Amino acid sequence: MVQAAIAAPALVAVLLAAGGRWLPRPLVDAVATGTVLAVTVLLGAVLAAALRHPVVAWLGGWRPRGGVSAGIPLVADPMAAGLALLVAVLTLAALVFSWRYLVEVQAIYHALMLLFTAAMCAFVLTGDLFDAFVFFELMSVIAYVLTGYKAEEPRTVHGALNFGVINSLGAYVTLMGIGLLYARTGQLGFAAMGARLPGQDHRLVTVAFALVCTGFLVKAAAVPFHFWLADAHAVAPTPVCVLFSGVMVELGVYAVARTYWATFAGAVPGAGPALASLGVVTALLGGVMCVLQRHVKRLLAYSTVSHVGVILLGVAALDHASLAGAAYYLLGHAGVKSALFIAAGTLLNRFETLDERELHGRGRRMRVPGAVFLIGGLGLAGMPPSGLWAGKSLMDEAAERAGWWWAAPVGVVASALTAGAVLRVWLRVFRGVGPSGEGTDEHEDTETGPRMSRLPWTMLAPAIVLAGGAVVLGLITGLIHGVSHAAGLFVDQRGYVAAVLSGGAWHAASEPLHPWTAAGVIGGAAGVVLAVPVAVLGLRRPAPRLLRPAVDRLRAAHSGHVGEYAAWLTAGVALFGLLLFTA
Amino acid sequence: MSHLPYLAAGWILLAGIFGMVTSRNLVHVVVCLSVTQSATYVLLLTIGYRKGGTAPVFSDIKPTGKVVDPVVQAMALTDIVVNATVTALLLALAVQVAKRRGTIDPDQLRPLE
Numbered sequence: 041m042v043q044a045a046i047a048a049p050a051l052v053a054v055l056l057a058a059g060g061r062w063l064p065r066p067l068v069d070a071v072a073t074g075t076v077l078a079v080t081v082l083l084g085a086v087l088a089a090a091l092r093h094p095v096v097a098w099l100g101g102w103r104p105r106g107g108v109s110a111g112i113p114l115v116a117d118p119m120a121a122g123l124a125l126l127v128a129v130l131t132l133a134a135l136v137f138s139w140r141y142l143v144e145v146q147a148i149y150h151a152l153m154l155l156f157t158a159a160m161c162a163f164v165l166t167g168d169l170f171d172a173f174v175f176f177e178l179m180s181v182i183a184y185v186l187t188g189y190k191a192e193e194p195r196t197v198h199g200a201l202n203f204g205v206i207n208s209l210g211a212y213v214t215l216m217g218i219g220l221l222y223a224r225t226g227q228l229g230f231a232a233m234g235a236r237l238p239g240q241d242h243r244l245v246t247v248a249f250a251l252v253c254t255g256f257l258v259k260a261a262a263v264p265f266h267f268w269l270a271d272a273h274a275v276a277p278t279p280v281c282v283l284f285s286g287v288m289v290e291l292g293v294y295a296v297a298r299t300y301w302a303t304f305a306g307a308v309p310g311a312g313p314a315l316a317s318l319g320v321v322t323a324l325l326g327g328v329m330c331v332l333q334r335h336v337k338r339l340l341a342y343s344t345v346s347h348v349g350v351i352l353l354g355v356a357a358l359d360h361a362s363l364a365g366a367a368y369y370l371l372g373h374a375g376v377k378s379a380l381f382i383a384a385g386t387l388l389n390r391f392e393t394l395d396e397r398e399l400h401g402r403g404r405r406m407r408v409p410g411a412v413f414l415i416g417g418l419g420l421a422g423m424p425p426s427g428l429w430a431g432k433s434l435m436d437e438a439a440e441r442a443g444w445w446w447a448a449p450v451g452v453v454a455s456a457l458t459a460g461a462v463l464r465v466w467l468r469v470f471r472g473v474g475p476s477g478e479g480t481d482e483h484e485d486t487e488t489g490p491r492m493s494r495l496p497w498t499m500l501a502p503a504i505v506l507a508g509g510a511v512v513l514g515l516i517t518g519l520i521h522g523v524s525h526a527a528g529l530f531v532d533q534r535g536y537v538a539a540v541l542s543g544g545a546w547h548a549a550s551e552p553l554h555p556w557t558a559a560g561v562i563g564g565a566a567g568v569v570l571a572v573p574v575a576v577l578g579l580r581r582p583a584p585r586l587l588r589p590a591v592d593r594l595r596a597a598h599s600g601h602v603g604e605y606a607a608w609l610t611a612g613v614a615l616f617g618l619l620l621f622t623a
Numbered sequence: 624m625s626h627l628p629y630l631a632a633g634w635i636l637l638a639g640i641f642g643m644v645t646s647r648n649l650v651h652v653v654v655c656l657s658v659t660q661s662a663t664y665v666l667l668l669t670i671g672y673r674k675g676g677t678a679p680v681f682s683d684i685k686p687t688g689k690v691v692d693p694v695v696q697a698m699a700l701t702d703i704v705v706n707a708t709v710t711a712l713l714l715a716l717a718v719q720v721a722k723r724r725g726t727i728d729p730d731q732l733r734p735l736e
Binding site: 170174177181184185188191192193194197198200201204205208209212213215216219220222223228600601602603604606607610 | 632636640643644645646649652653656659660662663666667670694695698701702705708709712713716717719720723724729730732
């Protein structure tokens with residue numbers, strides 16, 4: 041069942057790539073959407089089974105004998121199965137949106153989207169570190185192609201190239217780490233490696249952890265590995281952005297968490313503080329950069345950087361309650377951010393530009409995208425009962441218990457900055473508030489071909505469903521309990537190793553978690569209240585003179601120069617390693 | 624066990640990164656990326672090396688003979704396939720950059736902001 045969820049979209053992708061050019065476009069759409077729908081149902085069944093007992097499938101039937109494995113497992117615990125299901129649901133939304141949005145694409149686009157889904161699901165479900173590297177590269181290569189899909193635009197190919205070089209470099213550093221681990225343990229499976237890690241040289245294990253995490257942190261766009269993200273998001277087709285921001289970037293954090301708990305738990309004492317430092321810097325820098333943007337997609341891209349920083353901070357607490365919060369935050373963020381990207385896509389379709397100032401007041405009559413921006417902004421601010429709020433509340437409570445009093449304010453600042461920027465766009469574009477500005481007169485291709493007189497429901501419905509779902513997530517108590525159960529299993533290394541290697545029981549006792557605490561509600565309210573001045577001040581034209589040198593320096597650092605990005609990456613690896621050793 | 628091959632792998636990685644950072648040509652950047660990946664081949668083959676071992680092909684030798692680790696060789700092969708894909712794609716993108724922007728010097732490309 042687990043294998044089928046990965047094999048089916050890959051197989052259909054190959055068929056579409058080979059024969060799709062002779063099929064009419066509606067049929068291609070139907071085949072692709074139908075396949076993803078089938079995958080969604082299949083993964084739903086996997087999740088239901090995983091909630092009873094995690095599913096372990098050995099490829100080719102190479103089961104372990106006597107606790108020793110020579111095969112490659114796929115492990116569907118509730119967390120992995122749930123994340124794979126999220127991938128499928130978002131792909132479904134992106135494909136439905138593409139029906140009318142990307143009118144000029146060929147069947148090869150659908151084939152790539154299916155293959156991308158398969159690669160992401162496989163990356164989530166694999167129980168083998170080397171396979172994780174292979175699927176990481178597969179998913180990355182397809183992501184480069186999808187980013188550069190409109191190859192006739194100069195920005196597009198430049199963004200895709202930066203994305204490709206930096207991500208691949210990160211992946212190779214990860215492979216070096218995998219090599220070191222294999223040299224020590226003679227194993228490649230997460231579980232098999234984890235079982236043999238105790239008693240190894242502490243320094244070597246720490247270095248290996250730093251190297252393995254590098255590629256995943258590049259994918260997760262943690263500062264200073266984040267430079268590629270905005271370049272790629274600003275130029276990728278909108279449905280692809282939905283998948284990038286909604287789930288692909290977050291898979292990087294998932295991979296760090298999986299590698300830590302399945303393999304390294306307890307062996308790298310510095311992991312928590314080191315990851316937390318990166319998380320804090322990422323959350324804050326992403327928020328600041330978000331406020332400074334005027335290109336709507338770039339703005340949303342930096343907001344993703346900021347929110348992934350918060351998720352990383354949640355994971356870094358290395359505690360199951362905090363992890364549950366991070367997972368819930370991820371879920372809420374995926375819905376809100378996907379809906380925002382779709383709404384931005386409708387703007388691009390209408391006005392052939394995404395420059396916020398040029399769009400001033402022009403969205404007054406677009407009621408649905410306007411509502412999505414308002415709801416999305418409030419959701420990002422952490423307004424109860426949104427999914428982001430519920431996740432944040434759980435994370436803050438866990439951080440408080442760990443003595444990390446600064447975690448909650450960092451989250452509030454990040455939410456206020458990113459939400460303020462989105463609300464500013466809403467005020468300026470959809471309400472016509474503030475002075476009208478002259479634009480850069482740089483027009484972009486609409487991605488859609490001809491302009492539409494009315495937005496079709498296939499473009500609006502996914503945004504409404506995703507945004508609407510995300511802002512009421514905090515009310516679904518059953519889901520919160522499910523996620524906390526999943527997180528309880530996720531952090532239980534002994535259970536994971538036993539379940540994978542000897543088919544043993546894997547039950548984690550987890551107390552039910554409740555986001556409705558006084559501190560949580562106050563934190564959410566603080567995010568919303570602080571977002572308002574950020575939005576209103578942002579409507580005034582220039583940045584205050586005092587801050588201008590700092591702002592210019594920040595902008596100059598995000599130069600689009602691939603060599604500089606590579607230098608930052610190297611410095612980041614060194615810094616992360618140093619933090620691991622000193623913290 | 625000699626440390627030299629491990630140092631060589633690290634050296635190749637750093638040399639590749641140095642090339643990428645200082646490069647004035649996108650094709651050169653992509654080739655430097657391949658160089659960094661070559662470091663992973665060296666590392667993997669070093670890890671699997673056994674002194675006096677032969678290639679792990681059992682068609683004409685006794686299975687009891689000493690061989691080098693076949694797992695890392697499989698990994699290196701997979702790695703090479705990945706490298707071919709990535710390099711081909713990135714070179715194609717570099718060609719597109721040259722066509723659309725008229726330059727492949729990263730310093731000359733305008734920022735994407």
